[in-house]
Amino acid sequence: xxxxGLNLMGALKTRMHWHQSRQKLxxxxxxxxxxxxxxxxxxxxxxxxxxxxxxxxxSPLHLGPAGSVNGFDPRDPKRxxxxxxxxxxxxxxxxxxVAQNQSDYQLAASLYSKGLGLMKIAIGxxx
Amino acid sequence: MDLLKSIAVAASGxxxxxxxxxxxxxxxxxxxxxxDRAGVDPYRRxxxxxxxxxxxxxxxxxxxxxRVERDRGAFRTKLDPGHPAADAAGQVRMPNVNSLIESMxxxxxxxxxxxxxxxxxxxxxxxxxxxDILRA
Numbered sequence: 532x533x534x535x536g537l538n539l540m541g542a543l544k545t546r547m548h549w550h551q552s553r554q555k556l557x558x559x560x561x562x563x564x565x566x567x568x569x570x571x572x573x574x575x576x577x578x579x580x581x582x583x584x585x586x587x588x589x590s591p592l593h594l595g596p597a598g599s600v601n602g603f604d605p606r607d608p609k610r611x612x613x614x615x616x617x618x619x620x621x622x623x624x625x626x627x628x629v630a631q632n633q634s635d636y637q638l639a640a641s642l643y644s645k646g647l648g649l650m651k652i653a654i655g656x657x658x
Numbered sequence: 659m660d661l662l663k664s665i666a667v668a669a670s671g672x673x674x675x676x677x678x679x680x681x682x683x684x685x686x687x688x689x690x691x692x693x694d695r696a697g698v699d700p701y702r703r704x705x706x707x708x709x710x711x712x713x714x715x716x717x718x719x720x721x722x723x724x725r726v727e728r729d730r731g732a733f734r735t736k737l738d739p740g741h742p743a744a745d746a747a748g749q750v751r752m753p754n755v756n757s758l759i760e761s762m763x764x765x766x767x768x769x770x771x772x773x774x775x776x777x778x779x780x781x782x783x784x785x786x787x788x789x790d791i792l793r794a
Contacts, residue, residue: 547788551660554784555718558664558777562671562721564770565678566710569719622773633780640787644794 543643549577550636557632561625567616571625661788663716664781670720671774674708677723678767681706682760689755693743700743701753703729729754 553574560571613619681704691701707724731754739748 554781555660555664558667559718561773561777562667563710566708566721569710629777629780633784636784637787644791647794
């Protein structure tokens with residue numbers, strides 16, 4: 532018997548975890564909007580499991596691939612608002628991301644409760 | 659839980675901006691504080707500084723107020739020979755507070771404060787939605 536239904540719930544759970552971590556990073560960016568020399572961070576968009584290849588490192592002397600740093604977004608988008616103190620948080624941008632993150636999270640949460648509803652139907656206690 | 663942590667991080671931002679507002683209010687209130695005799699410095703404008711701190715419990719960089727520094731700029735002078743603090747030439751030194759700069763600073767603090775509030779309410783909606791799963 533396949534556990535497709537449970538896979539869906541697992542995927543949604545991972546997604547919700549990702550949004551929670553992203554919300555924390557965004558909160559950090561907003562609260563440090565006036566800290567000198569602070570650079571905003573963001574999470575990399577989640578990639579499907581097994582999609583990303585990593586180099587095997589069998590010795591601590593091996594160099595890792597340049598670019599992606601443990602799950603953070605390696606891209607460095609053009610920032611047009613860097614204050615003289617070296618802070619490059621753009622509040623409008625962050626607000627946009629917060630709102631987007633919230634609605635994506637709510638989408639995942641609604642899908643999760645729909646999945647729960649499906650299971651209730653399956654065990655005969657729907658409605 | 660990460661959502662509660664993001665609320666805590668945003669709350670540290672609120673605290674920082676509130677402290678900044680306090681210093682701005684102090685500057686504005688003392689915009690005309692002259693000494694009562696000659697040779698004494700009038701009120702010197704205060705400048706708030708922010709610094710990031712890695713909170714190990716939250717595993718995030720929270721913000722906190724650093725030292726409140728003094729503005730080293732020159733004082734304004736005003737001709738008022740009858741003032742008790744006037745020097746030999748009749749000039750009175752006034753505080754180096756510029757109310758335009760202060761009100762701009764205040765708008766900026768307000769904007770950052772609102773952004774932090776926005777993060778908190780958005781995070782609370784996410785939490786609420788999570789709790790709603792139970793009711794489904």
